[in-house]
Amino acid sequence: MPDTDSDTTSAARILVVEDEAVVAIDVRHRLTRLGYTVAGIADSGEEAVRLVGELAPDMILMDIILAGKMDGVDAATLIRERYAAPVVFLTAHSDRATLRRAGAAGPYGYLIKPFEERELQSALEIALYKSRMERKLAKTERLTAITLKCLGEGLLTTDETGQVVFVNPAAETLLGVAAAAIVGQPLEAVYRATPGEADGPTGREQAVLHCPGGRDVPVEQTTSPILDAQGGSIGTVVVFRDVSQRLMAEQALRDSVANLRCALAETVNALTVTSEKRDPFTAGHQQRVSHLAAALAVRLGLPEEACEGVRVAGLVHDIGKIHVPAEILAKPEALNAMEMGIVHDHSAVGYEILKSIPFPWPVARMVLEHHERMDGSGYPGHLGADAVLLASRILAVADVIEAMNSHRPYRAAPGREASLAEIRSGRGRLYDPDVVDCCLELFLREGYQL
Structure with missing residues (x-):
């Protein structure tokens, strides 16, 4: 009509x-x-x-x-x-x-x-x-x-007595039971699920649906009352969907991320070993700088991911020294101006080596800037404090502390007190004042040991 x-x-x-x-x-x-x-x-x-x-x-x-x-x-x-x-x-x-x-x-x-x-x-x-x-x-x-009927999610509707009055095809498929055997049955007799936690902002509840034949299916479910005009309950609607594929995809993604992190860690370790093989006198230097820099980042309140970035940058901050001839690295006396210039190039060389690696942190930039100073007297860019990352300023302090606590071919280690005196005298001029204060507290109050 x-x-x-x-x-x-x-x-x-x-x-x-x-x-x-x-x-x-x-x-x-x-x-x-x-x-x-x-x-x-x-x-x-x-x-x-x-x-x-x-x-x-x-x-x-x-x-x-x-x-x-x-x-x-x-x-x-x-x-x-x-x-x-x-x-x-x-x-x-x-x-x-x-x-x-x-x-x-x-x-x-x-x-x-x-x-x-x-x-x-x-x-x-x-x-x-x-x-x-x-x-x-x-x-x-x-x-x-x-x-x-076309809805991809399972749907069950009950009346005020709790008996099922409607079942859509998706619910039949998920439950493995025909609608004729469901309609008229109590909801709890046909839909048996063990609830879990709510799924974040969506409010959907994670659950395990126990289907006939002993088959368990992970689902997301939502249960809502059906109210009349006066607010009285006249039934219930349950919406649920199979999330097996999603959970498997999420687990595969987590496994993939874990594998990538493992590969990244092994790559960083290989770079660290490669650089230290060139200079046996500084073996362990990068690991110690990395550990101290990460401790400073944590104490300064940086986010966990940022602290991890500082730790990784510390492990490879001297990778550029593979460019420096071995005889210069092992020279048992003070370097001349030309040799010092070659050594100073290691920050830029390290940047060139690392800049194409897709780290989730600005590792290459931290390596480039770890010898910059607050007053612009550092190298290679003579950058002032505003142009240098906080992470780079953390590495700078950690590098100075560790270097002055280690022996070199051309000198004995000045020691802990001398290194702390160095950063204290350069506080605000050469080194970030907050990082210096944090480092002093770490050593003097908490007894940190390299």
């Missing part, structure tokens, strides 16, 4: 079914005066059914007593089954038996002859409104039913 929402009578097309020609003509004139359109006139039940199929009227105004084998009640019943078209009975028969039989046909109104035009209009308008509302409701129900 056409789905019209018009509130004007001119939009309504009426099929008149009346076997008395005079009455049919009178009804036609009345409908026309009221602004309706007469779609056609039939004088038998058989013809009425045929015309409804051909003309698709908005309303059928039908007498009960008709010519032919099929009376109005039979015709109305068939029309309702085939076309769901609304029928208003127009008859002179108002006895209880006739009314009972007519009511079984599901009419939208009942008008007793003779009648006034206002009675006719009222009956038709009420019937048309009821028909429009029912079509809207039926359309909404169809859309909802199709949506629920």
Whole structure:
């Protein structure tokens, strides 16, 4: 039937079914005066059914007593089954038996002859409104039913007693049970799940669904009450979905990240060993600088990931020394200006070696800047404090402390007190004051040992 929402009578097309020609003509004139359109006139039940199929009227105004084998009640019943078209009975028969039989046909109104035009209009308008509302409701129900059936998540709905009244195909598949065996059963009998933790901001609960046959399926589930207009519970809806594939993908991703971190750690260790093989006199220097720098980063309150970046940069901060000839590294006396220039290049060389490695931290830049100083007197870029990373300033202090506590071919180790005096005298001028203060507390108050 056409789905019209018009509130004007001119939009309504009426099929008149009346076997008395005079009455049919009178009804036609009345409908026309009221602004309706007469779609056609039939004088038998058989013809009425045929015309409804051909003309698709908005309303059928039908007498009960008709010519032919099929009376109005039979015709109305068939029309309702085939076309769901609304029928208003127009008859002179108002006895209880006739009314009972007519009511079984599901009419939208009942008008007793003779009648006034206002009675006719009222009956038709009420019937048309009821028909429009029912079509809207039926359309909404169809859309909802199709949506629920196509939903990829399992859905169970119960009534107020807790018995299942609806199961969508996805729920049948996940549970491994046909809907016919689920509907009418208590929810707890067909949906057995061990709940876990809520899944973050979504509020969905992790659970393990125990299916027939001993099959357990990890799911996400949401249980919500269905409330009436007064806030009373009239049922419950449970939505759930299989998350097995997602959990496997997440585990695979975690394993992949762990493997990548392991490969990165081994790569860093290999670089550390490579650089220290070139200078056996400083063996262990990078590890000790890395340990101290990481301790300073933690004490300064840097995030865990940033502290890890400082630790890794410390392990490779002298990788550029593979560029320095071995005889310069092992020279047992002070270096001349040319040799010192070659040594000073190691920060930039280290940067060039590391800049293409996709570290999750600015390791190459930290290596480049670890010999810069607050006043711009460092190398290789003579950068001031504002241009140098905090992580680089941490490495600078750790490097000075460790270097002054280790022997070199050309000198004995000045020792702990001398190294602490060095950073104390250069506080704010050469070295970051916060890093210096942190380092002093670490050694003097907490007894840190290299």
